[in-house]
Amino acid sequence: MEYGSQFDYVDVAGVQLYVVRHRPAAAPRASVVIAGPFAPYRPDSYASLARWGRFLAAAGHEVIRFDYRGVGESSGRFEDFTFSDWYADLTTAVGLLGNQRSVPLVLHGVGLGGIFAARAFGALQGDALALWGSPRSARNLMTDALRARLAGDLVHTTTATRKTRDDYVAELEAGTSIEVDDYRWTRALWLDSEQWNLELPATLEGQAERARSWTLTQAHAHLVTATGKGVRADPDKKMRPMTSPAVDALFAETLGWLDEVAARKKDVA
Amino acid sequence: MKRRIVEHQVLGARLVGTLHDPRGDGAALVDGCVSGKTGLLCLNFGQQPRAWHGDLGARLADATAQAGIPTLRFDMPGLGDVDGTVPTYLEELWLELQRGQHVPVVEPLIDQLRQRYGFARLAISGFCGGAVTAILAARSRRPFVQAVIAFEPELAYTLVALGGGGEAAVEHKREELVRERISVAWQRIRRPEAWRRLLSGGVDFGYYRRLVREAARAGFASVRRGKALPADAIAEVLETWRELAGKGMPFLVYSVGSAQREAFYRVYEDYTGRGRLPNVTWHALPDTNHTLVIGGAAERILETTPRWILQTLP
Numbered sequence: 001m002e003y004g005s006q007f008d009y010v011d012v013a014g015v016q017l018y019v020v021r022h023r024p025a026a027a028p029r030a031s032v033v034i035a036g037p038f039a040p041y042r043p044d045s046y047a048s049l050a051r052w053g054r055f056l057a058a059a060g061h062e063v064i065r066f067d068y069r070g071v072g073e074s075s076g077r078f079e080d081f082t083f084s085d086w087y088a089d090l091t092t093a094v095g096l097l098g099n100q101r102s103v104p105l106v107l108h109g110v111g112l113g114g115i116f117a118a119r120a121f122g123a124l125q126g127d128a129l130a131l132w133g134s135p136r137s138a139r140n141l142m143t144d145a146l147r148a149r150l151a152g153d154l155v156h157t158t159t160a161t162r163k164t165r166d167d168y169v170a171e172l173e174a175g176t177s178i179e180v181d182d183y184r185w186t187r188a189l190w191l192d193s194e195q196w197n198l199e200l201p202a203t204l205e206g207q208a209e210r211a212r213s214w215t216l217t218q219a220h221a222h223l224v225t226a227t228g229k230g231v232r233a234d235p236d237k238k239m240r241p242m243t244s245p246a247v248d249a250l251f252a253e254t255l256g257w258l259d260e261v262a263a264r265k266k267d268v269a
Numbered sequence: 270m271k272r273r274i275v276e277h278q279v280l281g282a283r284l285v286g287t288l289h290d291p292r293g294d295g296a297a298l299v300d301g302c303v304s305g306k307t308g309l310l311c312l313n314f315g316q317q318p319r320a321w322h323g324d325l326g327a328r329l330a331d332a333t334a335q336a337g338i339p340t341l342r343f344d345m346p347g348l349g350d351v352d353g354t355v356p357t358y359l360e361e362l363w364l365e366l367q368r369g370q371h372v373p374v375v376e377p378l379i380d381q382l383r384q385r386y387g388f389a390r391l392a393i394s395g396f397c398g399g400a401v402t403a404i405l406a407a408r409s410r411r412p413f414v415q416a417v418i419a420f421e422p423e424l425a426y427t428l429v430a431l432g433g434g435g436e437a438a439v440e441h442k443r444e445e446l447v448r449e450r451i452s453v454a455w456q457r458i459r460r461p462e463a464w465r466r467l468l469s470g471g472v473d474f475g476y477y478r479r480l481v482r483e484a485a486r487a488g489f490a491s492v493r494r495g496k497a498l499p500a501d502a503i504a505e506v507l508e509t510w511r512e513l514a515g516k517g518m519p520f521l522v523y524s525v526g527s528a529q530r531e532a533f534y535r536v537y538e539d540y541t542g543r544g545r546l547p548n549v550t551w552h553a554l555p556d557t558n559h560t561l562v563i564g565g566a567a568e569r570i571l572e573t574t575p576r577w578i579l580q581t582l583p
Contacts, residue, residue, distance in 0.1 A: 007274045007285055007350060016272050020350065039324075046318040050350055072320045073287060073327065075272055152563060182323025182562040 001025060003057035012092055018073035019066045019093060020050075022057035029262040031097050032056055032106045033126075034065040035090045035113030037224045038141060040148070040181035042072050044222045048247050049110065055251050061258060062103075066093045079177060079184040082192035083115075083138050090116045094125055104261055109134055111224030112141055114213075115198050121211070122201045128209075128261045129200075130254060133216035133224040138196035142185070149180045209264065212257050220250055270334045273298050275341065277381050279374050285350040286343035287319065287327070289334035304387030307582045309333050309340040309418075312375065312399035315363050318349035321396060323562035329571060336575035341382065345371050363427045366398035367503050375406045383413055392578055394418035397559070401506050407518065408509045416519045416581055418574065421559055424537050425501045447483045454480060455528065499536060507540040514542040514549050519581045523561055523570055526553030550577065 002025035009016040034053065037045050053063040068086040070078040090113070097105065104127035109117030114134025121129040135141040146165050153162050168178055172190040179185075200211060216224060273288045275298070290296065290303075311326050313319050319342040320327040330340040347353030356362045382388060391414050395403030400422035407414045454477070458464075466472050498504055514520055522541070524530055531553060534543065542549040552573065556564030 005350075005352075007276075009272065009274065042320075043317045043322050046349060047316070047355075054352060072318070072324060073272070075331070078324070152558070179563055182325075182560060 001058050001060055003054065005054065005057070010092065010096065012069060012089065015069045016075040017066060017069055017089055017092060019064060019096065020053065021096075022053040022063040022065075024057050024060045024062065026060065028062035028103055029060045030104045030106055030258060031062045031064070031101065032108050032130075032258065033090065033093050033097070033117075034063065034108045034110065035093075035116045036065065036067070037111030037113060038145070039068065039071040039078060039183050040145065041111060041223075041225055042067070045110070045224070046072075048223055052247070052251060056255065056258070059255055059259075061106075061262070062097075064093050064096060066090075079186050079189075082189050083112075083196045084192055086112075087116045087119060087196075090120055091125065094120065104128060104264075106130055106258060106261060108132075111135065112138065115196050118198055118200055119196075122199060128258075129211040130257065131198075131211075131213040132250070132254075133220065134198050134213065135224075136198055138193035142190065142193050145181055149178070209260065214250065214254065216250075220247055223247075270331060271296075272331075277343075277378055277385075279377050279381070280346075282346040282351060282353055282374065284343050284345070284374070284378060286341055287330065289330040289340040289342075291334045291337045291339055300385055301387035303339045305389045306337075306339055306387075307390050307392065307415075307578065308382065308386070308388040309338050309392045309394060309578065310375075310379065310382065310403075311340060311342045312371070312393070312395040312402050313342070313344075313349075314396045315366050315398035316348060316355070316359060319344045322560035323567065325560070325562050325567055325570070326396070328567065329574060332571040333575045333578065336579060338575060338578055339386070339388070343378065345374060360427050363398055363423075367401055367423060367426050367506075369401065369405050369505065371399075371402040372405045372409075375402055376409055379406060379410050379414065388413075390415045390582060392416040392418060392582060394420070395422070396420040396561075397423045401503065404506050404509050404513070408513060411513075411518070416521070416578070417513065418521045418523075418577075420523045420561055420570075421525060422506075422522065424503055424507060424534070425499070426503055447480070447486075450480055451484055451532075453529070498540075502537070507537060511540040511542070514546050517548055520549045521574065521577050521581075522549065522551045523566070524551070524553050525557055525559060525561070526555040 004023050004025070006021045006023070008019050008021075010019050011017070034049065036042065036049060049065060053065050056063045066089060067074040068081070068089050070076040070081040094105070094107070105125070106128045107117040107121050107126035108130040109115065110132045111134060114131040115138060117129055117131065118134070120126060135144075143165070146168055149168060150165060171178055172185060172187055175187045177184050177186045271290050271293050273290055275286045275288045277284045277286070288298070290298070292302070296302065309330070311319075311330060313321050313326055326342055330342055333340045344351040347355035356365060379391065379393075382391070393403045393407050393414050394417070395401065397420065400419040403417055403419065404422070407417050498507065510520070520542070522543070524534060534541070538544065543551045552569065554561060554564070554566040554569060557566035561567065561570060
């Protein structure tokens, strides 16, 4: 199916939020808002998520994806924002669809975005929820990401004394910002992370038709972490990083579930 | 300063880019809107989206635009927001870029930017593989392109993984690895804890015996080669660099200031003009990595680049 892509900025309190819309040529069967991974994982995941948006539009679904404020193509500085701000960016993106919706709204969280999508879903902002590789909490995510800082210290720091993870946490809690994975973490970000856990409404238990979570394999790890590069074995069995990681099976499976969501809503209507 | 989305049709591809417009709110994006100004075009890493790692590309463009320099960043076909096909494996993409595959896209893009926005002249920048594209496009688009900014420029082909380029290239990659290992060993010698390990017998002496043998072999190979370029050098880029810099085109270069990386770039100094030509300004940044974000590198780049452009292209 033909589709079109539109790239734009939306003003959010003086900051430019980058929003991309992929629309099918015909009337969409569902609207999908994608909340993406944590900032350091954007470069490796971006190509796949852009492809995913186009893939869904070609299959007849309208897609909105966006960059969190302070990240990527959105303006602002990363260190000026927290998880609460990025959740607000998701609700802004959802708001672009307007209040009158004739098709189901699917909130799709990738990595960190899953925590936000689940929260929005719990606040009755969507009809269905799809999660790819979501962490248990933002605090867990940050704690894991600190490993990257420790690894970087081993390679790049020339001093004899190296800091531990607890040292960095103590610095954050004392108000010193630290550099992790190319971004500057602040005390505000660290403290705010405690409020953001992956929470699914209890009423959803067993309702796979409304909420579905996928655990990502190594082939898909690049979508949510810097440690996965979308590797695949070549004919000589050597693991090589891929430009276009093999996500087709994940795309197909998720699309199949989305199509069922769209069909059920249509039947009910 | 305001970011604006811009799109250009080039060779059948819809290139999506961001213009960092110094004019800010209220100013319309119309033809000739930056007439008479010096602009900056930023080309990214091989496979990364146009914001670069750590959003350094976006932050740099904000900084240059805030200094009054309209700055553009584009995704190339099949990358970032631009539809298209790319090779399956990263190394294949890198090899294509090193062979100049994006040059035929960037050349007409530069022509369109000049026509559409009215720039008086352009500085062109590129990161790693993007630097290859920038240098080659600068040659064909003189005198409109008047300066090159290269971040961790890629000067050698990615050949080892693909096994291409012949035995000579593979041999040179081995030499490079030996040079890097010698640099690391030399760094360790200067640390007290390394001597403590040595004296306590906690060192793999076999490793160091092999290193000495390989260093001797690499040394002989280097003497035999003389002034000729290594077999895996991207000769066209180096020749173009030498030509442009030799004719006075200003170059601003940022690289990782590690012993290994310095050893890599030292091999090409006859071509880059580093330390010899006054129009080549080179910053080797310490305590950082290939993405040039950590260890204060980003701050240095954001501070230095706008100032260099304004001084060099007043």
